[in-house]
Amino acid sequence: KPAVAVIGAGIAGIAAALRLALKGHAVTVFEAQDTFGGKMYQFDLPGGYRFDAGPSLFTLPALVDELFRLAGRRPQDHFRYERLDPITQYFFADGTRLTAWADEEKFADEVEAKLGVPAAQVTQFLQRSGAAYQATESTFLHKSLHKLGTYLSKDVLGALAALPSLGLTGTMHQRHAKAFPDPRLVQLFDRFATYNGSDPYQAPATLSLIPHLEHGIGAFYPEGGIHSIARSLVELAEELGVEFRYQEPVEEILTAGGQVTGVRTARDIYDFGVVVSNMDVVPTYRRLLPTQPAPERTLGQPRSSSALIFYWGVARRFPELDLHNIFFSQDYRREFQAIFEEKTVSDDPTVYVNITAKKTPTDAPAGHENWFVMVNVPHNQGQDWDALIQKTRRAVLAKVGRALGTELEPLLRAEQVWDPRGIEQRTSSFGGALYGSSSNNALAAFLRHPNFSGKLQGLYFCGGSVHPGGGIPLSLLSAKIVADLIN
Ligand code: FAD
Known part of the structure; x- marks a missing residue:
């Protein structure tokens, strides 16, 4: 099996390295910084304060557990987390306060008590959000959208056929304004567009399945903070033989005859048959592949x-x-x-x-x-x-x-x-965007960069700037898709 270079120890780079090591590849991760985690790093301020620098909300912890299970470990021996209840305290501009409880019915009752919207409207909305999530998850999040095979499988065809019946037309805001009579509740649900750096007044109504992640499946807190997600996975990757080379930014992806051949860093030149870039896709093309034609339309999509x-x-x-x-x-x-x-x-x-x-x-x-x-x-x-x-x-x-x-x-x-x-x-995130390109149009999901290069054999992409998108869960899924494609 070819040796693999992963560029970047962000959460997706770590997960891709881990998955590929489990499949028998020798994996080296090159990281520009002196530590792992990328946006998910931690630091201290004088006086005894610790901070997670970037992500703070954690959903779909099963995607982390899955990595430990794949390695034959019991997840809870390495990584523990609790389900949050309540999830969030909301303070509205008019002075109203509302607690988002984990239990859907308790949350709906709170909405009825504080905002006067019938509880049944809230539970019905959340249930439909859950149904939309179930119908689309495997198609849009677990597979490459850029391989013909994806569209030929039976479950995917079923999911695509179900889309029109889910009532997911128009923008996210339009859907919420139609569902709820109270502007405060509309604002509460519109905010979920920011979970991937988008604008609820432009983003498609399909994004209104995001609340299901928090209210249906749950919001979680890892023991010791978000940084422990990256730390526990790096520890596992190291046990599996992945080599992490810190403070060694990759300066060029080397190619010959339409195939990647390795990477060049300030320290050395290394041979690799496969390169996975966890660096934002825009600087990957601009800085590491300056002589290759870049997919300008994809790279030009509006940022989050x-x-x-x-x-x-x-x-x-x-x-x-x-x-x-x-x-x-x-x-x-x-x-x-x-x-x-x-x-x-x-x-x-x-x-x-x-x-x-x-x-x-x-x-x-x-x-x-x-x-x-x-x-x-x-x-x-x-x-x-x-x-x-x-x-x-x-x-x-x-x-x-x-x-x-x-x-x-x-x-x-x-x-x-x-x-x-x-x-x-x-x-190195282009423009400092948190989630790569935004989801501010209906086709955004299809316009993200694929998880592989159509031009260079052996070149793959993972992380928040490529399919299926930004945030911890989708970045972890990008690593799964890459590992599946490589094998
Ligand atoms: P990144 O974290 O972007 O890491 C890329 C890594 O590559 C970095 O370590 C970088 O140093 C390295 N690198 C870049 N170029 C090179 C090179 N040439 N050579 C070697 N190494 C290189 N997500 C959530 O799910 N929930 C949240 O609540 C949330 N809130 C957020 C809040 C903030 C302030 C930020 C910044 C992000 C937030 N996110 C949140 C988004 C989430 O952090 C990201 O989607 C996710 O961490 C992206 O991971 P990634 O794998 O794409 O890599």
């Missing part, structure tokens, strides 16, 4: 949103907050217009606050909390980020402080900021 994150050490505990907290904007449409049309940050952004110390008390000193405070912003196109950071910081402190009835700035003991420029610099 990025994020502006404030990591704050806060010298107080807030019992009214949970692991996941959302402080909604007054005018959601205006907020997405700012992000996707004006390419700037809204003056009144929706603010997401994640506090892992609620689950892992050692992540902050006693009586303190570690706040990961995130606002959705456009990807980097040369905006004046320093000015936007100052403006947004003021808006966030005022908004969240108002909702909690306290002045926040005097409580801040440590601070760090990550913006789209920094995300791009650290992870």
Whole structure:
């Protein structure tokens, strides 16, 4: 079996390396940074605060368990997690607070009590979201959409035939506005478009199956934080003989006669029959394959949103907050217009606050909390980020402080900021986009780059910038598809 080079130790690169090692390939992972995880890295701030830098919400943990099982291990011996209940605390602009309970009926009752929408409407919507997920999952997420064979299998043909009956026409927002009479509930469900960096006013209604992941299957928290997903998988990969070479960025993918032959780094040239790029697909073509023709149409697809994150050490505990907290904007449409049309940050952004110390008390000193405070912003196109950071910081402190009835700035003991420029610099994600290309049109799923190169034998792609898309679960699935294609 050919030796494999994986470019990047992001979550998909790690998972692909693991799967290929299990199939008997010798695998070497080249990573530019001094550690693994990519966007899923962790760091500490002075004063005893630990932060997960990137992802904070974890769904479909079975995709991680599957990797341990494939290796003949009991997942719970290596990686443990709990199902969250409640999932999220929502704070609406009009002062209404709502708790999203894990149990669908309890959540629906809460919606009826707080927003006056009949509980049955909520449970019916969630059930339909679940049915749509079941019908489409195996077709759109588990297989390459770019191989004829995918379309010839019986289950896929069945799923495609079922699509029109699922009522998934129009945009996500249109579907929610039709389903619910209350604009706050519409806003709550519209927010799921941001789970892959999209705009609910443009994204297709098919995305309204995302709530099923959280409410039907569950939202989870890994013991020790999100970073333990990457750490436990790297430990397993190392046990299986995968070699990780840190601080060794790949500078070129070498080719001859339409076939990859290896990689060149600053240190050396290495021979490989197969190369899997976990680097964002745009810089993979631009920087590592400069003389090859690039698929311009695919690479030119609009990017997903990025994020502006404030990591704050806060010298107080807030019992009214949970692991996941959302402080909604007054005018959601205006907020997405700012992000996707004006390419700037809204003056009144929706603010997401994640506090892992609620689950892992050692992540902050006693009586303190570690706040990961995130606002959705456009990807980097040369905006004046320093000015936007100052403006947004003021808006966030005022908004969240108002909702909690306290002045926040005097409580801040440590601070760090990550913006789209920094995300791009650290992870090579084009424009600092969190999820590769956006899903802001009905064909987006088909316009993502395939998991293989149609031009170069032996070249494959995994990670959030290629099929089936961004986020931890889809990145893990991209690794599965790549390993299946290689074998
Ligand atoms: P990445 O994490 O992008 O890693 C790529 C790796 O490749 C990096 O380590 C990089 O250093 C390395 N690399 C790049 N170029 C080279 C080279 N030339 N040579 C060697 N190495 C190279 N997802 C969720 O599921 N839930 C969330 O709540 C969530 N929130 C997010 C919040 C933020 C702030 C961010 C940034 C992301 C969030 N995501 C979330 C998205 C999620 O983090 C990503 O989709 C996922 O981690 C992508 O993994 P990946 O495998 O594509 O690789």
